[in-house]
Amino acid sequence: MTEQTADNLAKEVLAEVKTTYTALDKKTTDLGEVVDLLRKSIDAKADTTDLDNRLKGLSEDVKKLSALTDEVDKKLARPGRGTDAEKSLGQRVAESDGFKTFAKNGGGRFSFDTKTVLSADLSVAAQTLTAGVPRQQAPLVLMPDRTLTIRDLLPVGTTISNAIEYPRESVFTNAAAMVAENTVKPMSVFDMTIETAPVRTMAHFFRVSKQIMDDMTMLQSYIDNRLRFGLALTEEAQILNGNNTGQNLNGIIPQATLFPASVATSGIPGGVAAQRVDIIRWAKLLVRQALFPATAVVLNPEDWARMEMLKDTQNNYLYSAFQSGMETRLWGLRVVESDAITAGTFLVGAFAMGAQIWDRETANVILSTEDADNIQRNMLTIRGEERLALTVYRPASFVRGSFTLSA
Numbered sequence: 001m002t003e004q005t006a007d008n009l010a011k012e013v014l015a016e017v018k019t020t021y022t023a024l025d026k027k028t029t030d031l032g033e034v035v036d037l038l039r040k041s042i043d044a045k046a047d048t049t050d051l052d053n054r055l056k057g058l059s060e061d062v063k064k065l066s067a068l069t070d071e072v073d074k075k076l077a078r079p080g081r082g083t084d085a086e087k088s089l090g091q092r093v094a095e096s097d098g099f100k101t102f103a104k105n106g107g108g109r110f111s112f113d114t115k116t117v118l119s120a121d122l123s124v125a126a127q128t129l130t131a132g133v134p135r136q137q138a139p140l141v142l143m144p145d146r147t148l149t150i151r152d153l154l155p156v157g158t159t160i161s162n163a164i165e166y167p168r169e170s171v172f173t174n175a176a177a178m179v180a181e182n183t184v185k186p187m188s189v190f191d192m193t194i195e196t197a198p199v200r201t202m203a204h205f206f207r208v209s210k211q212i213m214d215d216m217t218m219l220q221s222y223i224d225n226r227l228r229f230g231l232a233l234t235e236e237a238q239i240l241n242g243n244n245t246g247q248n249l250n251g252i253i254p255q256a257t258l259f260p261a262s263v264a265t266s267g268i269p270g271g272v273a274a275q276r277v278d279i280i281r282w283a284k285l286l287v288r289q290a291l292f293p294a295t296a297v298v299l300n301p302e303d304w305a306r307m308e309m310l311k312d313t314q315n316n317y318l319y320s321a322f323q324s325g326m327e328t329r330l331w332g333l334r335v336v337e338s339d340a341i342t343a344g345t346f347l348v349g350a351f352a353m354g355a356q357i358w359d360r361e362t363a364n365v366i367l368s369t370e371d372a373d374n375i376q377r378n379m380l381t382i383r384g385e386e387r388l389a390l391t392v393y394r395p396a397s398f399v400r401g402s403f404t405l406s407a
Contacts (some may be wrong), residue, residue: 108246164389296348363385
């Protein structure tokens with residue numbers, strides 16, 4: 001694939017993302033209006049037959065559009081899926097020739113480097129470097145049948161550098177207007193600053209009995225469920241909340257636009273009392289007004305549970321009215337439950353276009369029988385680390401805030 005072909009493909013897919021999510025946004029807005037009318041009709045004990053039919057029709061439309069967004073997401077998925085790429089890290093370590101030799105020799109030191117796996121997985125567009133700085137690649141979403149994480153929402157690129165230089169949009173004032181001949185044209189302000197995101201390292205290790213080398217399935221479990229999971233928890237917390245001090249990433253939430261306190265406390269403009277669900281819908285609007293369509297909302301599991309348990313005056317659950325199909329969605333947005341976000345707060349954003357993860361090294365694994373007093377105690381040290389950077393191109397494309405209500 002040539003660089004020009006990759007560029008054209010990325011532009012086509014990004015245009016499809018925008019079109020599809022805009023259509024979904026319109027239908028979910030219509031759905032919200034019908035739900036609101038239905039609530040009022042129920043309170044007034046009026047006939048709701050027509051509204052019920054409209055609600056059913058809109059729900060079907062939203063489900064179809066949700067399926068379309070899933071198809072778009074597949075087009076954005078990381079190239080090279082299949083074969084080794086679908087195996088867990090633990091499987092790849094346990095099945096590697098290096099580990100088999102390590103186990104046969106009864107120990108020593110073995111390192112499993114994921115760089116070779118990554119380089120075989122990436123497209124030309126993702127690998128292209130411009131003046132030593134990696135370019136942004138097309139967005140990537142999730143693999144099916146697994147818990148959705150923040151990483152799944154963001155495009156992922158690779159880098160061989162220790163830092164990423166990237167443009168960040170801070171101000172956009174559109175002054176375009178109709179003008180007469182021989183008059184001064186208005187100037188729009190499009191303020192871009194060049195920022196630097198350093199590659200940071202996260203790591204940990206643990207010790208297990210050396211006999212684990214004789215049980216490949218147990219070794220896989222330890223690597224996948226202990227080592228990799230521990231790194232993933234820290235990674236998610238850093239991507240969301242990193243404060244950009246010391247070795248911390250510059251997370252999305254500290255850079256996001258703050259949700260207007262007046263809306264959270266006084267209600268949605270127009271007289272609608274603001275509940276959690278309303279606040280998320282308004283935050284989605286704010287992201288859209290920043291010119292990128294919102295693609296997901298991040299919630300603490302406690303807040304999502306409160307939303308799912310909302311009921312009308314007849315004690316019927318309302319969740320089915322704004323949930324889209326089988327996938328967990330709210331107002332057409334993917335819902336990510338994360339313990340890394342504080343209960344009572346939220347993040348809505350255009351994750352597919354507003355930020356990006358850059359992997360320098362993913363979950364490098366080292367096993368050693370020669371660490372500390374391992375030989376005396378017949379123990380094996382397993383260490384894992386990863387190196388990555390995070391770039392937030394457009395802070396205005398993310399809105400964060402707090403829920404101040406009980407509903």
